[in-house]
Amino acid sequence: MAAYAEPVQQLIDEMSRLPGIGPKSAQRIAFHLLKVPREEALRLARAVNEAIERITMCRTCFNVSEGDVCVVCSDSGRDRTVVCVVEDPKDLVAIERTGEFRGTYHVLQGVISPIDGIGPDQVRARELLARLEPEGIAEVIVATNPNLEGEATAMYLARLLRPLGVVVTRIASGLPVGGDLEYADELTLGRALVGRRELSG
């Protein structure tokens, strides 16, 4: 079997490491990049580079950020007493798009899932705990996905935070069970947010 030149093989290998890209797609993308005008391919390389170099994590909410503090946290017009907890930055964007939320966020960077070796210490639960008092947080809205791990994480947070006198709410059902927040339309997600209920149990 004839092998590809080393740099080509390397490009294919890196591509196939990306989520949702199998070996065949990796090959297709690699050869596409080698075929398009040089400038176009380099634009992608630069965009990757820029993003990696300039984007870090917000030290308060763990959203992606172009500095120590993200755009949401640095916006003085936001309501600091309400925090919406999401699994990842994509979900934060989905909730921003509804236009229904004026509080701040907390990005867990995952959900609790022993099968995947993710416990409470691997998600940013303790960091949320530490924000409560200094920021004067009165309500925590848990907007994890409506699947098994999302519900378990919501309940975990409720049990962790309630003893500290914070109201913990959950976005309303109505989102398809097992569905993904980021794919819900703005209207549905907006309604789920407005119709949130206090978590019991």
Added chain:
Amino acid sequence: MRLSRLVLDEFRNFSHEELSPAREGVTLLRGANGQGKTNILEAISVVATLESFRGADSSAMIRQFQPSARIGAELLGERDHLVDIEVVLTSARTRAFRNGNLLKRNGDIVGEIRAVAFFPDDLDLIKAGPAVRRRFLDDGLIAISPRFGPIRSAFERAARQRARLLKQVGGHLTNDLELALDVWDDRVADTGSRLVAHRENLCGLLIEPVNDIYQRLSGESGTVSISYTRSWEGELLDALVQSRREDVRAGIPQLGPQRDDLAICLANRPARSCSSQGEQRCLALALRLGIHRVASEGGLDTVGLGPRSDFAPNGDPPILLLDDVFSELDPIRSAALAESLPAGQVFISAAGEIPSSLKPAVALTVSSGRIDR
């Protein structure tokens, strides 16, 4: 929906074969053992549930030296409405197509047709451990309504999460762990209680048909009792909380729906220990036929899975798959079975003698991976 055509490409020992079964009544598959009769029944079970009734994984169903296998099924509904189902198996994954469109979730074809299978290993329903009987109930519920599928997988995932947590903690119960276990106990109890409610309802629904069928097949009047045996008492959540210390110490869950059993008795004696081999075979067959009858007659509201019209608008009974059933029964019981087969499409494989009262609508011969009329 009725199965009007089945096409097998590189499936098991078939390179390319197709068959058109009887729309109603028996399609008989004859041929010596090892020629591929069971494989045809298996292919139908895959179209119905995306799983082999033999529990084989997809790589086992692909013909040797081939990259993939394909099962095509033409389904005929009311007013000759046609649906084309295609299942493509590779060792890595299974993909399903409806009318040429790749389905986002494979589960979307489950329930287009339903199937109930009886195969020689079903003697295990009486003789083997509880896992076989739990699977019998769960497979039965899926044959009744595909809605049960997500209920079962929700429980299985929750139970796996909790079991993994127990394994990870190394025997020590800390405050942090108490909090994490609270959460998973709750999820397991929530999904597990639903699962068990459906299993218990099904047990109740099976008693009458299984007794009727058993008496018809065996000619005996012994009463069959079927009862679900929980591995805990009271509410599942309370039981999980109570066994927490023991669970953590042992590193594995001590109770729950994954440890339950189905107690089957004949004339008040456990079928496993007291019945003869012939009685046990007869009983296993009656259990499967009982599922078929419950699934044909509806009764789904009582299983709590919603109205029957939601998934079987044309009211067709599930396809009944009987693998090598006559070699398992003596001539008298075989004749009784042939005379009391249910309505709908029935596939029977037979290597040897068949009772003279069996009147197949279509008879096919299967020999070294070829199907002939």
